[in-house]
Amino acid sequence: MRYRPLILLAPVLAAAAIAAPASAETFCVHQAGTTCPAGTVDEQDSLQHAIDDAGASSDADDVIRIGPGTFWGPFLHNYSSPTKIIGSGSEHTILTAGAGQADTVLTTGHAHVSKLRIQVPPVQHWTGALITNGGVLEDVVIDTASPDVGSRFGATLMDQATLRRSTVNLGPGDSAVGVDANGDQPVVAASKLKAGIALRTFPEDQGGTRVRRSELLGSEAAFLAEGSSAILDNSILRAGNGGDLIVASCDKHSASITGDHLSVRGPNADIGTFASCEQPGLEAFISLRNSTITGTNFSTERRGANGGRAEIAVSFSNLEGLGTATGEGSTSLEDTIDVDPGFSDTALHLAPDSPLIDAGAPGGPSFATDLDGNPRQVGERQDIGAYEFVPPAPEAPAGEQPAEFDKPPTPAEPGAAPLPEPVVAPSGQAGSLTSAALLRELKRTLRGRKGRRYRHLWLVPGTLRIKWVAGGRVIASARVEKATTGRFRLRVKPSGNGRALLAKARRVTVRGTFTPKGGAAIRAKRRAVLRRG
Secondary structure, X not given: OOEOOOEOEEOOOOOOOOOOOOOOOEEEEOOOOOOOOOOOEEOOOOHHHHHHHHHHOOOOOEEEEEOOEEXXXXXXXXXXXXXXXXXOOOEOEEEEEOOOOOOEEEEEEOEEEEEEEEEEOOOOOOEEEEEEOOOEEEEEEEXXXXXXXXXXXXXXXXXXXXXXXXXXXXXXXXXXXXXXXOOOOOEEEOOEEEEEEEEEEOOOOOOOEEEEOOEEEEEEEEEEEEOOEEEEEEEEEEEOOOOEEEXXXXXXXXXXXXXXEEEEEEEEEEEEEEEEEOOOOOEEEEXXXXXXXXXXXXXXXXXXXXXXXXXXEEEOOEEOOEEEEEOOEEEEEEOOEOOOOOEOOOOXXXXXXXXOOOOOOOOOOOOOEOOOOOEOOOOOOOOOOXXXXXXXXXOOOOOOOOOHHHOOOOOOOOOOOOOOOOOOOOOOOOOOOOHHHHHHHHHXXXXXXXXXXXXXXXXXXXXXXXXXXXXXXXXXXEEEEEOOOEEEEEEOEEOHHHHHHHHHOOEEEEEEEEEEOOOOOEEEEEEEEOOOO
């Protein structure tokens, strides 16, 4: 299987040229019936002619602007002078090609290509874009009008090439992106890849592909490293029914995948992480931390044979389901949990009561931002998964004032008696309650623990959540929602495989969260010593 890039609709011709050095020129490519901005070189509808003219120029940073329409290639840029090739947007500018001896729609090095669509022809073994020599694809869409052809690539990256803020969407028999780096470090960043295999690195890629803040969906495999190495962070990986999610396989060389803050999700996939090596003296290695794997038949599988070793190491992560292993190698699980991740939506954001919040590795994060671009660490510790939970700011309904419990309490007059405890109306509404009163009651509940039992006074309808955390892991939790007011009991129960840790724990951090119905969450915590016997 080989990757091929896609060509999309042609963009609308921009009226103003990009600011460039005085020595640089701007070349204009357009369909009949449209005109070029003043001061540009009119290349009519020939993109290849514009590429050749820009490449023949000794000036750096020449610009080629492409107007709306479909332009037929293939196109080749093999010049050493940097060139910017800019379309009018992926909905307007389309590059494609007909069947022929060439097998790539756009081949380029030393070029920055943006704001266009590449459509892969309905022919096997074609590629949409081949990017080399530090070239960049940015704000580009690669797709195909015929998804069932198979054996194509959306894009192939070589020699420090970059795919950024782009979408590649091919068929189940295709590969979205292939990497053949020859010792350099190509980058896939802030992009969405979908195909039979979303991202595939080949044995020649020994430089280490970087995948950052991206989404990979593969019906067969989300990520496949064949005799190569890669580093993934703050990304989502999904697979179709029976597919595998992260695969490291020996092929002429050892294979290595390192992942941090990944959300790996089936929902009906076969294997979450699969390390396989059947070649003597080689090793397939997968290392994950701060990650969650759910919706698979097996969270981990390793297979070593014929003198090859398979290694899997997972730490500070959530693994749902069993693991399996055969042959030489080892599986290391350190500070892992097995819980429902508590996603709030299909995008895999964390819900306010998710046990993955503050359950990641101690210490500062290795990356500043999560998949959404939010700060990577908001609470005491990093969250597990691609997204950090950021508590939403309370919002008042349009035209209304904030609820009373969002306002600070009115200070007493000098010499006056202390303010009385708030009185709850029979209807259970907040009335004149303040957030200070709700917080005070939450703290009182956490202090009044008897063993694993608590009693809480619901001053208003809402939801109470209590978590016990030891060693950075949630070992017990409770959640009760009440639509009425009054005092109710709750008891924390062991979470997943936290029962053994609960039996050993001497001290825990108790975290309480009370969320009034229609209001903002209120949080409190305290240290507790567990007495035995």
